[in-house]
Amino acid sequence: MKDGFRQSMAWLHTWAGLLVCWVLFLVFVAGTASYFRDEISLWMKPELHAAAVTPVSNDIAAQNAIRMLQKEAADSPRWFITLPTQRNPELSVGWTSPPVKGEKGRGKFNNAELNPATGERLAEVRETRGGDFIYRLHYDLHYMPAKWARWIIGFCAMFMLVAIISGVITHKRIFKDFFTFRPKKGQRSWLDAHNAVAVLALPYHLMITYSGLVTLMFMYMPYGAQVAYNGDEKAFLAESFRQAEIKKPARQAATLAPLEPMIAQAEKHWDGGQIGRIVINNPGDANATIQITREREKKLSHLRQSMQFDGVSGTMISTMGDETSGAAESRGVLFGLHVAEFANPLIRTLFFLCGLAGCAMVGTGALLWAVKKRQGYAKVLAKGGRVGFGLRLVDGLNIGAIAGLPIALASYFWANRLLEVGLEKRSEAEIRWFFIAWGIAAILAQIRPNRRMWQLQLLVGGALFALLPVLNVFTTDSHLGVTLLQGKGPFAVAGFDLFVLGFGLMLIYAAKRLASKKLALKMNAKDKAIEIKPKDGEHATLWEAT
Structure with a gap:
């Protein structure tokens, strides 16, 4: 605390976010996509598309x-x-x-x-986990016992909550930061972007983190119920959830x-x-x-x-369920806010956009730490030297998580279309391709954690996403030419194709920007460090290329 309360909170904000940022990025990406998991599942089952355009009443269906x-x-x-x-x-x-x-x-x-x-x-109907795999991935992590995975996610969520609160404390002029964005200013732009997306959806970030912990509260904090019911878990559940x-x-x-x-x-x-x-x-x-x-x-x-x-x-x-206790209803509302199953399309889209802001917040935060540490190696890099192991590891993890995860998701969707429909254990085969693609991307990122690897992985991920609608033309009868141009088919399928097309083009644009402009992730001998001295207890150190 010798440097002051806000400086101490800045240190806490940095390390609480960095230590778990790659897991949090996966959680945010998968959780954000899960707002449309039913639409994803529908897209991944093209055999149901014809049935989707002939709705019937509950009486007839039953x-x-x-x-x-x-x-x-x-x-x-x-x-x-x-x-x-x-x-x-x-x-x-x-x-x-x-x-x-x-x-x-x-x-x-x-x-x-x-x-x-x-x-x-x-x-x-092809066997697939569809959007449910992505939903469960964000808290079960798939290839490990569910209980261990949920403890890991809970640990990371608690760090996330600490990072959010300490971030609010350390930014004295938080709302001014929200309205400040200086484009094409190197690291200044990254920091401005980090502040903007963090403040833009701050209520959402607090809600989604806290409610995520509440959804698994009986696993994280079972002691109150155990004491009140003398260890009789069945009696507790019977009384709380009839x-x-x-x-x-x-x-x-x-x-x-x-x-x-x-x-x-x-x-x-x-x-x-x-x-x-x-x-x-x-x-x-x-x-x-x-x-x-x-x-x-x-x-x-x-x-x-x-x-x-x-x-x-x-x-x-x-x-x-008509009459519930205040405690049970409070947990139910927080759980409902977390999964947003109550939401109409407009509110669900708003939640989705806030989730994307969370992805950007975590991603830019991870990049800013690497940029800051790289400044210490400016002289070494100017002489043709290399950065230390720690920074090289973080650079590789950043590439593997931020650029590699889109490759994994796109590979999951490609596998859905290309694997044989009647393949035994087909859903597990789709999931294996997700992790195979992600594993390859992560390994390559550790081998060459540099700007060219960022370009390569962003370009591959962008191409895989942008070409999904084209793949749909050759593998299904419900492609954009039918669902959008002719209006025959579920709009959700057309919406999915349009989104992945736009997202893919965005990744390709990001790769092109990396190819045409030197970013501050890699400084050379001509780069100059600019120290922004703290004002009124603030803590900020930025760099930009001259």
């Missing part, structure tokens, strides 16, 4: 699903029906096979995608009541709220029960409301 399940899964103890929504046109059904005699555990889980209008199976009671089968055949009156009663009870999922326990049995769950969209809280009906008489048994 009847078709029941008809299919009665035909193919009559002996199953449980049926699951996920109804189509405006963002996800897929009618999905699932069921558990009866357990094999003599074997412990539940039976095998089966699922199928149906045409909502006809109830027929959609032939050869679940429907499942009866044991009566072993007596009975006809399932029609779903239409139950759906109408549920929608009326929720003031027009849409149905999202239907679970039928013990279908065809006298103790059958039907649980109807509300769709999350248009409801701020992540907590879902549901109603349980008698499967034979159709009478309502109970409701869940």
Whole structure:
């Protein structure tokens, strides 16, 4: 603290952000893309595009699903029906096979995608994780136990929260910084950009970081519930998140009541709220029960409301989620704000743009540290020397994370189109290509962490993204010539193609700028260091090429 409180906060801001910035960049990129994960999943399943343009009512879709399940899964103890929504046109059904005699555990889980209008199976819908892989990647990190990954992400999120708060403290004139941008000024421009995107979406950055920690609060801080309920986790969950009671089968055949009156009663009870999922326990049995769950969209809280009906008489048994405790509802609202499933297209786009600002904030922050450290090597570089191991490592990590991640994402989408539709474990093969591409980019970045590597990786990532709509022309019947020019097909598919085209061109433009202009990432003998002395307790050191 000998240098003053703000200088100490500047040190804390720098190191709290730097130590975890590459993981945070992945989290921000994947989390931002997840705001449109349903649209990404739709694009990655072109076999569903025809069904997406013929929307049907929940009643018809549910009847078709029941008809299919009665035909193919009559002996199953449980049926699951996920109804189509405006963002996800897929009618999905699932069921558990009866357990094999003599074997412990539940039976095998089966699922199928149906045409909502006809109830027929959609032939050869390619197996893919779609946008769900990107969503889970931002907090599960895929190739490691989920619990370890969530602890890592929680640790990084706490560092992020510290970096945000210390950044606000250290920038005394934070709002003036927001309105200050000096283009073509080397490192000054990078710092101005970092300040601008940080302040522009500051409420979002605070909300998304804090709410991310709240979503996993029972894992990070379980001690209060353990003490209050004497270690009985089931009792805590039962009281906090009430679940429907499942009866044991009566072993007596009975006809399932029609779903239409139950759906109408549920929608009326929720003031027009849409149905999202239907679970039928013990279908065809006298103790059958039907649980109807509300769709999350248009409801701020992540907590879902549901109603349980008698499967034979159709009478309502109970409701869940209508009245919740203040603590549970507070967590549900913070969770809902984090995932933004309540948002309409305009608000979702606003969240997406704020997420992009977060990506830019983390990326520019990582670059600024490397620029600052490189100034100490100015004389060494002027004599033809090399930078130290630490800076070389950070430069390589910056390239691998910031420029390599777009290559990995684009490779994931290319694999979706190029891999054989009927390939066994196809979804895992798509994910492998994501990590293979990213691994190659990261290794090359460590071998040659220089400006030419930035150019190469940005150019490759840009080309892969920009050519995706072209690839669509040769691999599907729902390319831009159909979805945009002819208006035949889901607009979400056209929107995805237009976005990746624009994003790819932006990366190519960035690579071109690197080729035509010396940036401050690599100083030469003619570069001059300019020291901006702190004013009023501020802390800033900048460099620009003369």
